[in-house]
Amino acid sequence: MLEMRGITKRFPGVIACDDVSFEVYPGEVHTLLGENGAGKSTLMKIVYGLYRADEGEVFLNGEPLRITSPNQAISHGIGMIHQHFMLVPTLTVAENVALGLKSSRGALTDLDSVSARIVELGETYGLRVDPSTPVWQLSVGEQQRVEIIKALYRDAKLLILDEPTAVLTPQEVDQLFVTLRTLTAGGRGLIFISHKLHEVLSLSTRITVLRNGRVTGSIPVEGATRDSLAQMMVGRAVKFAPDGADAKPTDVALEIRGLRVLRDRGGEGVCGVDLDVRAGEIMGVAGVSGNGQMLLAETIAGLRTPTAGSIKIVGTEVVGMPPKGVRDAGLAYVPEERMKDGAIGDFTVSENILLIDHNDPRYLKHGMFDFEAIRKHAQRLVDEYTVKTPTLDTPVRNLSGGNIQKMIIARELSGTPEVLVVAQPTRGVDIGAAEYIHTRLIGQRDQATAILMISEDLDEIFGVSDRVAVMYEGQIMGIVDPNTATREQVGLMMAGVAQDEALSQPT
Amino acid sequence: MRRTYTWLVLLAAFALVVAACGGDDNAEATTTTSTPVTTETFRIAVVAPSAANDLAFTQSMIDSLNVIDGEMDLEIAVTDGMFVVEDAAAAIRDYADKGYDLVIAHGSQYGGSLAEIAPDFPDTSFAWGTAAETFGLPNVYSYQAASDQGGYVMGVLAAALSKTGTLGVVGPVEVGDAKLYVDGFAAGAKAEDPAIDVKIVYTGSFSDVALASETAQAHVTAGADVLTGSAQMVVGAIGVASTEGVAWFGTQANQTQIAPDVVVASQVYHWEGVLREIIAGVQSGTLGGEAYTIDLANGGEVIEYNPGYDLPADVKAKGDAAVAGIIDGSIVVGG
C-alpha cells in the first residue's frame, strides 16, 4: 500500500536519508530498525508530511503521494503515533480525538457522538478508555491507547508507530501487541519503529534495517536473529551481556534509611525508601518513569532536600549538604537529562570536563586557570573514553548523544568515586557506545565503587545489574536477583504487584 | 471693595477669552497692549509632569507664559508629560546645555534633580515650583502658590451655596499644592458654616480618572451637593458633577469649559507676575536666590467665576468679602 523509492533527505551537514527504498503491504507489520540518528524518524516524517524529501518519490496505493502537512497525511489514511505523545493533557479523551475534525453540529462540538464511537472502537480493538477523562489523569499506557484511537477514528489504513514501547511496562507491551495484531488482521498496514530487538522479532512481518541513513538490509522475520539484526544495525558483531567477573561486593558504601521526598507539584514522590548499595556492586533500579527514581537520584546528589530520612556515603551523613559537599564525600552523579543537568551545550569539551573540578588546585595557577594542565587532563579523558570530538574546543552541543554521555561518564569517573549514581546511562545512546558504557560501569564496579544505576530499559537492568531494586509509586517493591528473576516478574513489580506475589507467578 | 470687584471681573473675562481661544491665540490677543522690553530673544524652557493642556497644574504655567509671550520677544520650549523624574532631569539638563536663559522645572518633585543640575550650569537661571526652597544656589528661583487662600474663598462660597450641608472633596495624595488647597477649602467652609460636613477623600492617585469619578459619585451618594477637587485626575469627578447636577469649584486652572453648567468658579494661577520679575532679574544679571509666592493680594491668584452659572448675589458677596478679608489681612488662612 505504501512504497517509497530512492528517498534522500539532507540537513545542513548531514544526510539523514540516503537513497532509501521501503514498502508496506496491507496486513503486515514492517519494522524499521536502527540506532538513534539512523534516519528512521526522518523517513517517517516525510511520509507524514512533516518533512519534504529532497529526492525520491512516495506512492500510496500506486498513486504518487505529495503532501505537505499532517492534515493531508490524515486525509490519505495515514496515522502516526509519535514517540512523544501528541496529546493535549488538559483536554478529555473525546476532545483529543475530536480535535481538528469537522463536527456534526457545525461550530459546536459533538463530543457525545465522538465518545460513542470511541467506546465502539475500544471494544473492537481492546483499547478501553473512558472518553470523558482528561488525558493528564491517564496512565502512559492509556494515553497511548488514545493515540491509537485517534488514528483509527480518522480511519487510518496505514499506522506508523514511533518507538511505541519505550514508556510501557512489559505487560502493557504485550497488551499493545495484541491490539496491533488485531489491526493488521483487519488489513491495515503497520510501520513499527524500534531499536528493541526482542520486540521487533516478536511483532514484525518484515524488518528493514537502517544505518547512517542507508538501508543495510530488508529481510522477513523468519531467519532473523538478535545477533544478525544487531550486526546490521551497528556494522559489526555486538556483545549484549558485557563480560566481567562476578561482583565481589564488600562493605555498604551508600546507605539510605527512611527517605521521604516531596514532588515539585506537591505530594510525596519518595515514600520511605531504605536501600543499601555495597562497594563493588551495581544496584539496578527498575521502574516505569515517574515512580520516584529521579527524585531519589537527585536527593542523593544533594539537589533536593528530603522531608525525612538519612543518606550516608561511606558513613558520612550527606542530607543537608550542598551538592559540592556530597561530591566531596565521594559521590559522582550522571544525571538523566544529560543536556540539561549534565553538560553545558555552549561550553567546549574541555570546559565541560572541568566543570566539577574548577576549584581543584591541580588546574589553578596563581588563582587563575592553568589551561595547559586542563588540556592535558581533558585530552587524557577523551582518549581513554574514546569520546569522538573534532577538538577539545568544540562546543558540546555539536557532539552526538553517545559521545556526550561518554564525556560525562569520563568526567564523573575520573575522580574514582566511592559511590556513583547514574540515571538512564544509555538512553538515546547508540548500541556501540552503550556497550562501551556498560563495560566501563562494570569496570568501575570492579574497582570497588558502589553503583546505583537507574534505568527504564529492562535489557540494561538485566544485563548490567548485580541486584535489582524495583520502584513503584515512591517505594521499593523488592530487591531481586537478575540471574533468577524474569522480565515478567520484574514487570509485575513495576506495576505495583508485591514481590512475593510477583515471584510466585509462573514464568 | 468695589474697585477690587471690577478688577476681578475684568480679569475673569480676560481669562475666559484666553481659555476659549486656547493655545497660541493668547499671544495675539495681548500683543496690542504690550510693548517689547528687549530686542534680544529671551529663551525659556519648561519641563512639566502632566500634559500642557491638563486644565490644571501644568496648563497654569503654560497659559501664563503665553500671556507674557505677547509682551516681549520670547522663545518658549515645553516638554510635558514628564511623570518620571529621571526623564525630567534629563530634559532639564538638556535645555540648560542648549543655552536657554531660563529653565523652569515645573514640579515640586524635580527639586532634588535641580539641586544637582543647577551648579553645573552657573550661567543659566533655573526656576522651580511649587516650592519655597532655592537650595542657597545663586542661580535658582523658586515659586509657589498660596492655594489655601483661594481654597478658603471657594470653601466660603461652597458652604454658602450648599443646601444639604455636605461638601465633597476629591484629592489626589495629601501633599503639596493639593493639600494646601483642600485645607484652605475646609477652613473656609467651616468659617462660613461651623456645622458644615466637609467630606475629604484622597484617592491616592494623581492619574486615576476612574477612581476620581467614583469618589465624586460616593460624595453625591453621601449627600454632597457641592464638590471640589485638585490635580489633573479631577476631570473624572467634574464629569460626575455635571451628570448629577451638583456644583463644582475648580482650582489650578479655569475648568468652566469642561462642565459649563455646574462649574461655579475656579481658582486660577497667574504666574505672569512672578515670571516677569524673574525674567527682569535674569536680564539684569540676577540669576536666582529669590523665592516667590503668588497669592490673592499680589494678583497671582484669581477667582474666576463662570458667567454662565447663576450664582446668587448674596453668596457671591460672601466670596468677595473673603477675598477682601484675606487681602487686607483681617482673615488669616493657614499658618
Next chain:
Amino acid sequence: MSGLFTEAVLVATIAGGIRLAVPLLFASIGEMFGQRSGVLNLGVDGVMLLGAFGGYYTVLKTDNVWFGLLVGVGIGVVLGLVTAVMSVTLKAEQGISGIGVFLFGLGFSDLLFQMWVGTPLPIQAFPKVEIPGLSNIPFLGETLFSHSAVVYIAFAMVPLSMFIINQTNFGMKIRAVGENPEAADSLGVSVAGIRYATLIIGGTLAGVAGAALAIDLKIFQSNLTNAAGFIAIALVYFGAWRPLGVMGGALLYGFVNSIVLQLKTQGIIPRSWSDIAAMAPAVVTILALVVVAHRFKPPAALTKPFERAR
C-alpha cells in the same frame, strides 16, 4: 458614620464596584482568549488607551456613543492584528513586543489627543438602561439592573466566552493550541490561525474596554487607563484562565476599590490612612492571586512561540 449602613450607600457601593469592574472585565476576558491559546499579550493597556481616545474622539465629533464603541472595536482589531503579526508570525519575544504596543498606545493616544482635541471637553455618556421588571425589584434592581448599556454587554461576555471556550470547536482548538501546539498541529489545526483569532478577539475587547472607559467617564486624558490594562492581565492569572474566575477577579478589584472609597467618604478610614488604604485593591488582589495561582497551572504553551520542525 451611620450613613455607611443605609441602603443608598450600599447600593452605591455595589453599583460603583460593578462600574469599576467593567473596563477590567472587557480587557481581561479578551486577554484570557490570547493566553488560553498560548500568547501573553502585555500590550493591553496600550490598546485600551487608543481605544479610549478613538471612542472619545468619535463621540465628541458624532455625539453617538455606539459609533464610539465601534471605533474602539476597529482600533482593537487593527492592534490585535499587529500584535499577532509580531508574536505569531515574527515570533517576537512576547513580553518585549507587548511593552512596545503599550508604549505606542500610551504615546500615540496622547499625541492624537493633543493634536486633535487639546482640552478635555466632556462628551455624551452611555444611556442608562433599566431592565424592565427587574429594575423595579427593591435593592437588587438598583444595584444590578439599573446600569449603562455597556455594563450589560460586559457581563454578557462572561457566559458568551464560557460557551465559546467550552462548547465550540473553535474553543477546543484554542485550549489545545495553548496546551500543546505540536499536538494540535499534528491534527491539522492551524496554530497560527487560532492565535491570530484569539489575539484579534483580545485586541477587540481591549479596544472596547478603553472606549467604554472613556465614554463612561465622558472624558479623555493622557494615560486615562492608569495601567488598568496591566491589572487586567493580572486578573487573567487570578481567574485561573476561566471566564468566571476572571469576572470574580474584576468584581473583587472593583468592590474593594468601591468599599475603600465609601469608607473614606464616611470618614471610617481616617485621612492619615488614606494612602495606605489606596493600596488595598492591589494588595487584596495580589494576595488572592497568590492563593489562587498555586492551584491552577497556566496554559503549558503560554509565551512560547510555535515553530514546526522543518
